[in-house]
Amino acid sequence: MKIxxxxxxxxxxxxxxxxxxxxxxxxxxxxxxxAMRYAVFGGGKRIRPILARLAHRAAGGDADDITAAAxxxxxxxxxxxxxxxxxxxxxxxxxxxxxxxxxxxxxxTAILTGDALLTLGLEVLATCPEPEAWAARRARAVALVAAxxxxxxxxxxxxxxxxxxxxxxxxxxxxxxxxxxxxxxKTGDLLRASVQLGAVLAGAAPETEALFAEFGARLGMAFQVxxxxxxxxxTAEELGKxxxxxxxxxxLTFVTLYGLDRARAILHDLxxxxxxxxxxxxxxxxxxxxxxxxxxxxxx
Amino acid sequence: MKIxxxxxxxxxxxxxxxxxxxxxxxxxxxxxxxAMRYAVFGGGKRIRPILARLAHRAAGGDADDITAAAxxxxxxxxxxxxxxxxxxxxxxxxxxxxxxxxxxxxxxTAILTGDALLTLGLEVLATCPEPEAWAARRARAVALVAAxxxxxxxxxxxxxxxxxxxxxxxxxxxxxxxxxxxxxxKTGDLLRASVQLGAVLAGAAPETEALFAEFGARLGMAFQVxxxxxxxxxTAEELGKxxxxxxxxxxLTFVTLYGLDRARAILHDLxxxxxxxxxxxxxxxxxxxxxxxxxxxxxx
Numbered sequence: 001m002k003i004x005x006x007x008x009x010x011x012x013x014x015x016x017x018x019x020x021x022x023x024x025x026x027x028x029x030x031x032x033x034x035a036m037r038y039a040v041f042g043g044g045k046r047i048r049p050i051l052a053r054l055a056h057r058a059a060g061g062d063a064d065d066i067t068a069a070a071x072x073x074x075x076x077x078x079x080x081x082x083x084x085x086x087x088x089x090x091x092x093x094x095x096x097x098x099x100x101x102x103x104x105x106x107x108x109t110a111i112l113t114g115d116a117l118l119t120l121g122l123e124v125l126a127t128c129p130e131p132e133a134w135a136a137r138r139a140r141a142v143a144l145v146a147a148x149x150x151x152x153x154x155x156x157x158x159x160x161x162x163x164x165x166x167x168x169x170x171x172x173x174x175x176x177x178x179x180x181x182x183x184x185x186k187t188g189d190l191l192r193a194s195v196q197l198g199a200v201l202a203g204a205a206p207e208t209e210a211l212f213a214e215f216g217a218r219l220g221m222a223f224q225v226x227x228x229x230x231x232x233x234x235t236a237e238e239l240g241k242x243x244x245x246x247x248x249x250x251x252l253t254f255v256t257l258y259g260l261d262r263a264r265a266i267l268h269d270l271x272x273x274x275x276x277x278x279x280x281x282x283x284x285x286x287x288x289x290x291x292x293x294x295x296x297x298x299x300x
Numbered sequence: 301m302k303i304x305x306x307x308x309x310x311x312x313x314x315x316x317x318x319x320x321x322x323x324x325x326x327x328x329x330x331x332x333x334x335a336m337r338y339a340v341f342g343g344g345k346r347i348r349p350i351l352a353r354l355a356h357r358a359a360g361g362d363a364d365d366i367t368a369a370a371x372x373x374x375x376x377x378x379x380x381x382x383x384x385x386x387x388x389x390x391x392x393x394x395x396x397x398x399x400x401x402x403x404x405x406x407x408x409t410a411i412l413t414g415d416a417l418l419t420l421g422l423e424v425l426a427t428c429p430e431p432e433a434w435a436a437r438r439a440r441a442v443a444l445v446a447a448x449x450x451x452x453x454x455x456x457x458x459x460x461x462x463x464x465x466x467x468x469x470x471x472x473x474x475x476x477x478x479x480x481x482x483x484x485x486k487t488g489d490l491l492r493a494s495v496q497l498g499a500v501l502a503g504a505a506p507e508t509e510a511l512f513a514e515f516g517a518r519l520g521m522a523f524q525v526x527x528x529x530x531x532x533x534x535t536a537e538e539l540g541k542x543x544x545x546x547x548x549x550x551x552l553t554f555v556t557l558y559g560l561d562r563a564r565a566i567l568h569d570l571x572x573x574x575x576x577x578x579x580x581x582x583x584x585x586x587x588x589x590x591x592x593x594x595x596x597x598x599x600x
Contacts, residue, residue: 023451028481029459032451083415088407107388108462111411115383115418116451122422123446126439135436139426142442146423151323151332151416159329162408181328 003290010050015041017049017067018074021124035105035113036120040078043096048073048194051219054291055198055212058282066201068128069141073194075121076149080190082114084158122146129201137201144200148193157186164252179252183224184217191220208281215277215288222270222296228253229263234299271296303590310350315341317349317367318374321424335405335413336420340378343396348373348494351519354591355498355512358582366501368428369441373494375421376449380490382414384458422446429501437501444500448493457486464552479552483524484517491520508581515577515588522570522596528553529563534599571596 001009018040025034049070053063056070085092085100086107093103102110125141147153161182195216199209231246232255246253254263271292278289301309318340325334349370353363356370385392385400386407393403402410425441447453461482495516499509531546532555546553554563571592578589 027452029451029456032456032459036451079415083411086408086411088411108386109459111383111386111388112455112459115379115414116455118415118418119422119446119450119455122419122426123443123450126422126426126442126446132436135439136432139435139439139442142426142439143423146419146426150419150423151329151336152327155412155416155419156329156332159332159409159412 003287003294006287006290007050010053011046013053013064013067014046014049014071014074017071021068021071021075021120031105031109032112032116035101035109036117038104039082039101039113039117040075042098044074044078046074047223048077048190051191051194051216051291052198052201054287055195055216055281056202057198058286058288059199059202059204059208059212061198061202065129066198069125069138069201070194070197072121072124072128072141073145073190073197075117075124076145077190079114079117079121080149080154080158082110082117086110089158089162118149125197134201137203140200141197144196145190145193148189153185153189153193154187157182157184157189161186175252175257179254179257182252183221187224188217188220191223192216195219211277211280215274215281215292218270218274218277219292219295222267222274222292225254225263225267225270226296226298228255229260229267230298231255232260232263267296303587303594306587306590307350310353311346313353313364313367314346314349314371314374317371321368321371321375321420331405331409332412332416335401335409336417338404339382339401339413339417340375342398344374344378346374347523348377348490351491351494351516351591352498352501354587355495355516355581356502357498358586358588359499359502359504359508359512361498361502363498365429366498369425369438369501370494370497372421372424372428372441373445373490373497375417375424376445377490379414379417379421380449380454380458382410382417386410389458389462418449425497434501437503440500441497444496445490445493448489453485453489453493454487457482457484457489461486475552475557479554479557482552483521487524488517488520491523492516495519511577511580515574515581515592518570518574518577519592519595522567522574522592525554525563525567525570526596526598528555529560529567530598531555532560532563567596 022037022040023033025037027033052070052073053067056066057063081095082101084090085095086102092100094100101113122142122145125145126138149155160178164178164182192213196209196213199212204212228246231253232244247256254266274292275289278286278292282288322337322340323333325337327333352370352373353367356366357363381395382401384390385395386402392400394400401413422442422445425445426438449455460478464478464482492513493516496509496513499512504512528546531553532544547556554566574592575589578586578592582588
């Protein structure tokens with residue numbers, strides 16, 4: 001199956017599960033539940049739950065067992081976008097072509113919607129899959145994802161990003177190490193945890209789990225480097241948004257910091273390492289390797 | 301031991317554990333960790349972790365086994381205060397006589413500090429107590445507390461409270477049912493979950509767990525009714541803050557809604573039921589009954 005077709009099928013499974021996990025808009029408190037659904041069903045790629053499902057399958061599990069748990073990570077990802085968009089942080093009014101939550105609803109609702117999605121995401125990880133035999137793996141799943149999402153992970157990366165753009169005072173540091181901190185934590189930790197979650201829920205041995213975690217961490221970094229390269233090189237038509245925005249905004253990226261050639265070389269090295277890791281985690285031609293290739297070569 | 305002395309001892313155990321659980325200010329990202337510590341060490345009564353410890357002991361456990369887990373709830377309580385104080389919500393500049401987090405730091409840091417404390421609180425519940433034999437109880441603990449803290453619990457109560465004070469549009473409803481919704485969820489659910497947590501971590505049978513949960517729910521309600529009565533009747537000296545603020549602000553409270561006499565009758569009924577529940581949960585003269593009495597009779 002072509003990777004695009006696989007991703008389409010995977011995405012459908014994730015959407016169905018997300019719809020089941022989110023409280024109905026008619027249930028109290030309905031405005032909050034409406035905002036949670038507005039935020040979650042905003043056209044995301046669902047890359048995190050898909051990664052968890054693919055990793056679970058590669059580690060010998062049945063991906064359908066863990067779809068709900070995988071969606072827990074998507075809820076946490078969604079909360080992080082809502083809070084990042086707030087006026088006090090990035091102050092974004094649009095996301096994926098739609099009004100951000102604080103614009104479509106109001107700021108108080110946006111803050112509480114993020115809080116509720118984070119809480120629900122970890123609750124889902126603590127309760128899915130339901131059978132008692134999974135209880136110990138569920139506890140590990142919560143611990144793994146919460147650590148990746150917390151102050152030493154995603155939230156820490158966001159603090160560093162705000163500091164880099166002058167929004168916040170924070171420990172100084174050279175641009176290169178700051179860029180690495182931002183990407184490793186702000187987006188990388190949750191992507192890494194997504195892949196690792198699939199392995200943990202399959203009961204993978206620690207050495208195997210570590211390989212999955214490395215695959216996830218490098219995939220997250222590759223995703224970011226590819227994004228930076230695309231912003232610098234793609235046409236507006238390919239990208240669906242204005243290219244060159246990063247440089248214009250003086251933003252710290254792999255391209256603005258290292259130049260285009262070195263950024264491409266970094267991405268090439270990451271792709272080689274991802275291929276090598278994938279070959280240890282799945283049969284040749286498997287979906288993890290295909291997804292890594294797809295991400296490193298993407299044009300939009 | 302007098303209840304005040306017991307509470308002092310309990311509080312000391314909780315403070316020590318909180319200090320161990322919170323990342324050091326010197327660890328990256330240090331400004332965020334400083335804000336987390338500023339918020340947590342602001343002089344709270346620690347009633348939630350103390351309730352969890354007392355309930356655990358009453359259910360046959362060793363309270364010292366679960367101090368860290370109990371502190372997970374205190375971190376979640378602290379996050380809720382930080383976000384409630386934000387300009388977009390209650391816009392409070394002072395809490396317990398000190399600047400709120402968004403005043404002492406800034407708004408972005410306050411939002412992220414709340415996020416990080418919520419995440420850490422649930423991580424602590426997923427990881428403490430550490431031994432593998434506790435894993436299934438840890439997963440239940442996360443599920444229990446997250447459900448109490450989420451959209452159908454504490455966050456939902458906050459939405460309702462904002463709607464009542466005209467900050468937010470939300471489903472209408474008569475004042476009495478709205479007041480009940482606010483108290484049951486905004487403060488009640490987490491207090492109830494604190495008591496229930498102690499029982500769950502002791503492996504209590506479902507019927508026993510339900511009694512602990514009822515005790516916690518009614519204690520939470522009693523706490524709120526007593527607070528409303530105090531605001532209407534205590535002198536500024538007794539209260540340490542200006543009394544009568546609720547009525548002046550047109551706030552929906554048990555006293556403004558029902559009048560002082562009926563509020564006192566409600567509190568009296570709650571105290572009787574709490575005594576009866578305590579007699580089923582512990583030996584006569586035990587700390588749960590003493591704490592209930594203390595809360596219902598408090599003068600400040």
